[in-house]
Amino acid sequence: MSITGDWEYAPLRIPLGTGRSAAAQMMALQSEVGGWELDRLQLFADGTRRVVMRRRARLSYLPRPAV
Template sequence: MADAARGDDWEYAPIRIPSTTGLKAAAQMLSAQAGVGGWELARVLKYADGTRKVVMRRRRRHEHLPQPIL
């Protein structure tokens, strides 16, 4: 999902990680996305039920790389 409304040159991808996913496993998944797709961590929200909402971002010049697959 690109953030074209603000006119910046970042592309954003929201990811929801279930509470049943451990911190170590979540970190490994996000690290793999960063390595393969050129993504970086932009924001993390942790909810009371343990669910995490992660927003990854990358420069638009990396649009040819794959989207997150989590």
């Protein structure tokens, strides 16, 4: 996790075999619980996804994404 300016970033790796709807549910849960929002999503040729979530640095007392 890194903090840049007013934003806090958390990189996540979603494993191969995780469906699109399951990945969307995982990210929705993180946004509801921890105040995270999607910054970047990258889909690799092997089927894994790299996700970068972000939130305002002032919300750092909330939990980190758990994946």
